[in-house]
Amino acid sequence: MNTFTIARRELSSYFRSPIAYGVMCFFALITGFFFYSAVRFFLQQSLQATMMGQSVPLNVNEWVVRNVLSNISVVGLFIIPMITMRLFAEEKRTGTIELLVTSPLRDFEIILGKWLAAFVLYLAVLGISVLDMLVLFAYGNPDWRPMAVGYLGLILQGGCLLAIGAFISSTTRNQIVAGVATFGVCLLLWVLDWVSQFDSSRLFMVISYLSVTSHFDSFARGVLDSKDAVYYVSMIIFGLFLTSRSMESIRWRA
Amino acid sequence: MIKVEGLTKRYARNVAVDHISFEVEKGQIVGFLGPNGAGKTTTMRMLTCFMPPTEGSATVAGFDVRENPMEVKRRIGYLPETPPVYPEMEVIEYLDFVGRIKGVPTANLRSRIDEVMQKTAIGDVRNKEIGKLSKGYRQRVGLAQAIVHNPDVLILDEPTSGLDPHQIIETRDLIKGLAGDHTIILSTHILPEVEATCQRVMIINRGKLVATDTMENLSSRLHGAETVAVEVLPKDGSASPEWVRSVQEKLEKVAGVSRVIAKDAKDSRARFTVESQQGSHVRPELARAVIESGWQLNELHGMGLSLEEIFLELTASTYETKSEPTSEAGPQAAAEETK
Numbered sequence: 001m002n003t004f005t006i007a008r009r010e011l012s013s014y015f016r017s018p019i020a021y022g023v024m025c026f027f028a029l030i031t032g033f034f035f036y037s038a039v040r041f042f043l044q045q046s047l048q049a050t051m052m053g054q055s056v057p058l059n060v061n062e063w064v065v066r067n068v069l070s071n072i073s074v075v076g077l078f079i080i081p082m083i084t085m086r087l088f089a090e091e092k093r094t095g096t097i098e099l100l101v102t103s104p105l106r107d108f109e110i111i112l113g114k115w116l117a118a119f120v121l122y123l124a125v126l127g128i129s130v131l132d133m134l135v136l137f138a139y140g141n142p143d144w145r146p147m148a149v150g151y152l153g154l155i156l157q158g159g160c161l162l163a164i165g166a167f168i169s170s171t172t173r174n175q176i177v178a179g180v181a182t183f184g185v186c187l188l189l190w191v192l193d194w195v196s197q198f199d200s201s202r203l204f205m206v207i208s209y210l211s212v213t214s215h216f217d218s219f220a221r222g223v224l225d226s227k228d229a230v231y232y233v234s235m236i237i238f239g240l241f242l243t244s245r246s247m248e249s250i251r252w253r254a
Numbered sequence: 255m256i257k258v259e260g261l262t263k264r265y266a267r268n269v270a271v272d273h274i275s276f277e278v279e280k281g282q283i284v285g286f287l288g289p290n291g292a293g294k295t296t297t298m299r300m301l302t303c304f305m306p307p308t309e310g311s312a313t314v315a316g317f318d319v320r321e322n323p324m325e326v327k328r329r330i331g332y333l334p335e336t337p338p339v340y341p342e343m344e345v346i347e348y349l350d351f352v353g354r355i356k357g358v359p360t361a362n363l364r365s366r367i368d369e370v371m372q373k374t375a376i377g378d379v380r381n382k383e384i385g386k387l388s389k390g391y392r393q394r395v396g397l398a399q400a401i402v403h404n405p406d407v408l409i410l411d412e413p414t415s416g417l418d419p420h421q422i423i424e425t426r427d428l429i430k431g432l433a434g435d436h437t438i439i440l441s442t443h444i445l446p447e448v449e450a451t452c453q454r455v456m457i458i459n460r461g462k463l464v465a466t467d468t469m470e471n472l473s474s475r476l477h478g479a480e481t482v483a484v485e486v487l488p489k490d491g492s493a494s495p496e497w498v499r500s501v502q503e504k505l506e507k508v509a510g511v512s513r514v515i516a517k518d519a520k521d522s523r524a525r526f527t528v529e530s531q532q533g534s535h536v537r538p539e540l541a542r543a544v545i546e547s548g549w550q551l552n553e554l555h556g557m558g559l560s561l562e563e564i565f566l567e568l569t570a571s572t573y574e575t576k577s578e579p580t581s582e583a584g585p586q587a588a589a590e591e592t593k
Contacts, residue, residue: 002354002355005351005354005355006355009340009343009351012343013340013342013343016342017342094336094338094340094341095334095335095336095338096338096339096340097338098304098332098334098338099332099334099338099352099399100355101303101304102302102303102304102327102330102332103327103352103355103356104324104327104328104355104356104357105355251304251305251306
């Protein structure tokens with residue numbers, strides 16, 4: 001109950017500042033561009049394929065949906081810091097955190113409420129890209145199942161990065177620092193995947209496993225792999241756990 | 255209502271609060287007085303369960319801050335130094351939010367908010383964004399926030415800081431009006447504030463409680479003497495140094511007067527500070543002495559001992575006697591320090 005009270009307040013504050021609109025606008029433009037270029041490329045390829053005499057039409061899911069979803073997963077790395085940077089940092093700066101901490105609330109209610117608000121905003125942002133996908137349904141015949149799996153992947157990946165962002169925001173009272181650090185960590189978790197290209201030793205496999213994006217690939221292909229789902233869910237829990245530790249330290253150090 | 259024993263907060267390098275003990279009874283307004291950085295805020299934060307004490311215990315309404323923080327939080331209303339408001343929210347919306355997280359039953363919430371807005375006189379800005387309110391209003395919203403769940407104990411950290419004189423008076427009256435229903439601890443470094451609002455005062459300096467008593471006891475205990483300010487005009491002409499000296503001699507002869515200090519004469523009037531032994535009512539005698547000599551008595555008033563003086567004396571004595579186990583603050587404070 002308290003969790004929802006916190007989440008509701010947090011969400012309404014998102015929509016009263018330019019953040020929510022800025023993020024949505026940015027996201028709509030970028031994904032719109034990716035969608036457009038993917039579709040154009042797809043049309044070009046299909047045209048060529050028909051001219052080459054290929055009778056089986058190219059798969060829309062394979063060519064457009066998978067591409068766009070992969071791109072969205074990268075765009076997510078940019079928008080998540082914008083969403084999470086103020087979560088705790090702002091409250092620490094203005095002192096409203098004192099209100100929350102001295103109210104009869106449990107830490108997890110505060111943290112979960114804030115994460116939930118960020119998550120709902122993230123879902124709303126993702127929702128914009130669904131409009132693009134609807135265009136495919138209007139003019140083509142894509143398979144919705146792999147697409148749904150892809151979105152599930154985006155949702156899980158977002159939830160996990162949001163939890164990490166919430167943790168980073170709780171460690172500072174400066175929004176900008178929180179935003180930049182979160183962006184850095186997001187980027188790092190993305191880049192980690194690349195090391196597996198050079199080497200396949202056990203160490204590199206472990207590092208690659210930690211990468212957020214490497215777990216997204218199977219979702220993008222429309223494959224629901226429990227291994228990857230487990231990774232995301234445990235990262236969410238881990239991020240929120242770190243946040244709760246950090247909340248506790250506010251009390252000890254403040 | 256509040257019981258604090260040996261409360262200590264230690265940081266890596268320094269001790270912010272050093273074995274403080276006190277008790278506050280139900281319905282009292284207690285002033286927590288001390289210079290900036292004396293440990294007032296830290297003590298309040300420990301009482302409100304914002305941070306745990308390093309040592310010692312504090313109980314609010316019978317619940318220990320460490321064992322039972324949830325129960326304590328339910329019973330405390332807290333106004334930190336800067337009101338914890340969300341600038342983008344409307345007043346009524348904010349109070350609704352605070353009411354909910356403080357656990358006010360939803361059925362009562364509406365009427366409770368109306369009541370609180372009436373008490374703090376913020377009904378006229380109920381639909382305004384808090385960020386657009388003046389500082390005085392914002393402070394009152396902060397106060398409304400602290401009492402929305404009708405707590406037994408109110409803890410106010412410098413409730414009048416940054417307000418203009420008019421707003422300060424309003425806020426003080428508001429706080430006085432809240433006493434009775436609530437037990438109030440307020441902190442301040444402004445001395446007249448305690449005199450104006452509190453029944454009891456606790457003076458804290460460098461993390462230690464140097465005195466705790468009622469206002470009256472505190473001033474009488476510290477000084478046996480009563481101080482009276484006297485201003486005398488000559489019958490005619492200007493105040494010559496000889497004449498001033500003669501007035502001083504006359505005043506010194508009044509029974510009960512122990513010392514007369516002449517202040518610089520100004521605009522042909524002579525000003526004195528007369529100290530007398532406690533209990534000797536010298537004011538009528540002083541007046542008679544002046545009138546009978548044919549001078550004009552322009553001003554005569556008792557100065558008592560202002561809190562300012564008490565404060566300076568107490569805080570100064572802790573600086574001087576820092577190495578000694580007891581201070582000159584009086585038996586009670588001394589007992590606390592040796593604990």
